[in-house]
Amino acid sequence: MHDEAISKSYEPKEVEEKWYKYWEEKGLFKPEPKSEKPPYCIVIPPPNVTGSLHMGHALNNTLQDILCRFKRMKGFNVLWQPGTDHAGIATQNVVEKALAKEGLDRHKIGREKFIERVWEWKEKYGGLIINQLKRLGSSCDWSRERFTMDEGLSRAVREVFVRLYEKKLIYRGDYIINWCPRCRTALADLEVEHAEMDSFLYYIKYPFEGREGHLTVATTRPETLLGDTAVAVNPEDERYTNLSGAQVILPILNKVIPVIYDRYVDREFGTGALKITPAHDPHDFEIGNAHGLDRIRVIAEDGKMNEHAGPYQGMDRFECREKIVEDLKKAGLLEKIEPYRNAIGHCYRCKTMIEPLLSKQWFVKITPLAEKAIAAVRKGDTTIIPSSWAGVYFEWMNNIKDWCISRQIWWGHRIPAWYCQNCGEIVVAREEPAECSSCHSKELLQESDVLDTWFSSALWPFSTLGWPDDTEELRTFYPTSAMVTGFDILFFWVARMMMMGLEFMGDVPFREVYIHALVRDEHGKKMSKSKGNVIDPLEVLDEYGTDAFRFTLAALAAQGRDIKLSEERISGYRHFVNKLWNSARFAMMNLDDSVEIEAQGREYTLAERWILTRLSEVSEQISTALEEYRFNDAASMGYQFVWHEFCDWYLEMAKLSLYGNNEEAKRTSRMVLQSTLAAVLKLLHPFMPFVTEEIWQRLPGTEGSIMVAKFPQASDFQVDLDALSEMDLIMGVTTGIRNIRGEMNISPSKKVDVVIEAPEERDADRIRKNFAYIQNLAKVDSIAVEHRVQKPEASATCVLGHNQVHVLLKGLLDFEEEKKRLKKAIGKIEKDMASAQNKLSNKRFMERAPAEVVEKVKAKVDSMRLQLDKLNQNLAFFESIND
RNA sequence: AGGCACGUAGCUCAGGGGGAGAGCACUACCCUGACACGGUAGGGGUCACGAGUUCAAAUCUCGUCGUGCCUACCA
Secondary structure: OOOOOOOOOOOHHHHHHHHHHHHHHOOOOOOOOOOOOOEEEEEOOOOEOOOOOOHHHHHHHHHHHHHHHHHHHOOOEEEEEOEEEOOHHHHHHHHHHHHHHOOOOHHHHHHHHHHHHHHHHHHHHOOHHHHHHHHOOOOOOHHHOEEOOOHHHHHHHHHHHHHHHHOOOEEEEEEEEEEEOOOOEEEOHHHEEEEEEEEEEEEEEEEEOOOOOEEEEEEOOHHHHHHOOEEEEOOOOHHHOOOOOOEEEEOOOOEEEEEEEOOOOOOOOOOOEEEEOOOOOHHHHHHHHHHOOOOOOOEOOOOEEOHHHHHHOOOEHHHHHHHHHHHHHHOOOEEEEEEEEEEEEEEOOOOOEOEEEEEEEEEEOOHHHHHHHHHHHHHOOOEEEOOHHHHHHHHHHHOOOOEEOEEOOOOOOEOOEEEEOOOOOEEEOOOOOOOOOOOOOOOEEEOOOEEOHHHHHOOHHHHOOOOOOOOHHHHHHOOEEEEEEEHHHHHHHHHHHHHHHHHHHOOOOEEEEEEEOOEEOOOOOEOOOOOOOOOOHHHHHHHHOHHHHHHHHHHHOOOOOOEEOOHHHHHHHHHHHHHHHHHHHHHHHHOOOOOOOOOOOOOOOHHHHHHHHHHHHHHHHHHHHHHOOOHHHHHHHHHHHHHHHHHHHHHHHHHHHHOOOOHHHHHHHHHHHHHHHHHHHHHHOOOOHHHHHHHHHHOOOOOOOHHHOOOOOHHHOOOOHHHHHHHHHHHHHHHHHHHHHHHOOOOOOOOEEEEEEOOOHHHHHHHHHOHHHHHHHHOEEEEEEEOOOOOOOOEEEEEEOOEEEEEEOOOOOOHHHHHHHHHHHHHHHHHHHHHHHHHHOOHHHHHHOOHHHHHHHHHHHHHHHHHHHHHHHHHHHHHHHHO
16 A cells, blocks of 8 residues: 555645646646647736736636646647736836835936836836736746736837828827826726716806896806806707807806807706816817817816916815805805716726816727727627627727827836927837938937827737747737636727737637626625725635635636635635545555556446446536536536545445455456546646645656646546446435434444335346445445335335335334324425326326426326335334324 | 616525526534545525416516616716
């Protein structure tokens, strides 16, 4: 026997680091450079360099790793391409905070020094999340790690920018954009989070110029009044028909502005009169353009009122609101204030209230790109799974607006555009131009804005593979096989990768997109630091081990539903890891290094024929589930099979031959034990890489790493369908006896005698052949099997189809208990039978239901009647004794 | 405002037209030579509510209520 000591419980810490290092050193995460194998590639959703592993990452990367390990074992040439994202605003914020601690800010040290500081920061802390991904067991090819600010990827960014500019798909212009006064940058529409808030609707009087009376406008933002250049009413509004050419006096500033007619104005809202501030509202901007109105910006980029705000200059926008309301009240121009709820935009990075602002920015003309991306999903070039997300994708793509890509921060890809200081020409180029293309002046100044971080992320599936060069990796792995990501970045990222991939590679970036759920706390609440309900994956890893954690995530990852994670759940799956560990411990105690693996000409026991057949079925089912991204199904099938079939039945039954005296049977038993355990390990490896490798390495008869072992398939195992029904019978008899023992409170140490009536020889024979199993598993002393049996007096009986199992309980049987037990069983069957008989007596059912359904119900009723008869006979037997 | 999910055992969920399932929790008995992070057995549900389609509905359709999320410019 194997004498190497194996501890009684699995200790993850000791093994995880060891095997991860081993895999990495052996180069098992790398794809083969030249390979006959079919390619399989996933590019990782690059975590922010500033990031630390959270539950979202843990789930996302666990699922990807399961797929990659599975595909590798299935014989694919797998590349899991890793890397990190420079995360412009987030990273800049982090470094700015660090500067603030030193009493500095980025303007004090200047752009160049600041960027140096960010790089220093990145070198120091950027590897943090990568190491955390490694702890999760992620089998990425780390030799290919990329960063969105790498030279290669930056080249891809410039290339894309120039090409889109040349195609007139990038333009620059003055528009209302979303401005974050805290981050001091423009944001894309997507980067604005809307939140319903309690606010007020202010009714303000604008006195008419040159005539009596006033026009009352309703607004939520009185402070923008300072930038009003008109008041608009609907031309069809009867209240305002006689205002053609009228003018009103802007309160506070006492400026005369026109009343205009525009159909945009909703007559039902407020007073039907709308103040127009073209520089601070996207619709007012449109209306202003249509009517040739001035655009007056009154709020500066820091969120404070500027020189056009007259007496309010220098005030914060919120302070100004209060003051202006007060002043209006004093002037008698405030009609009323109503409470009002409306959705207000906030910066997705710092939650500051967004200021719509007129500003000159760079945009991507998106519709032509979106059309192709819509068509690709329609055609099925990319499949979105679950399919309900395809609808969301179409909805957004169909209503997409131009994408504001310029950001007024420093950390990022600087826009490759130069302004000629001499003639004003804009030169867009891949490399810094020596002179102006128009006037040849050497005085060129590069655009100071950088690109939206998502601009470079959109190129990730091909930029990481070497584009714009024509590389071997691109040819082999593009389009990639799958994209695994959360729905929260479907628009930010997936949609944009689709557009860019189609535009620059002429094909979709991935064949399948698997959208997984969000991880929430056990009550379904989003985890957040402020709520204090975050579960830190790193702590979980420490406490429960990586395998238990990964298995939990997989088991809970049902399609289309969020994951509610609790530590209780993780702890439950740690027990499973331990169960597996102990099954291996048992195997190891019974195997030696000379375990035979030759299967030819062996005679198998029922347990062996059965477990091999089940392995064949389960291997296929797990494979199929993983192919279809049904991680939870795959995981629970593995759990169910290993615990309740492999351990509960097969191992218990195998003990008979392993502990027996038949040397030949013993050898066969060991062989089957070794091969079935090896198969179990392989089936579980994608989910639980560490414990399976640890056991694999200790298990005699295995070679190399389990990572490169072949994933089990149905044809690997000898299938014997008879074994399934035979096993059913033996399990039924065993469970029946156990049930009686349990219900009758027979002490586990007390052996019982059993008499079985099996009218058919086939069953009788099967039971006889398997006496030993029943004796051992149900603690039975003697068993007798006959075609016909007289019910022994002091016996409790369970009915299995036409078979009856009588457990002899002389002196132990409580007659009343047994009657109760029989009545319970009778009641159960009677209930079922009533509904089935109802069906059979229903003419329309007999006429219209498919024949096979009718047959099934008939058979059911027959078998239930049989059982019921026998149960009733048994009950009658006791009742006659009592009388 | 519109859209999309989801209401199944105490909890977390799976199932998706023909016999209500799992894990955890619970109860009883057991330290049986892999495992007490274990074993054996057991209790527990008008499948949110109301209609409809059907021979048959937890499952399909509509409505109601509840929950969650996403999108949106009515100031």
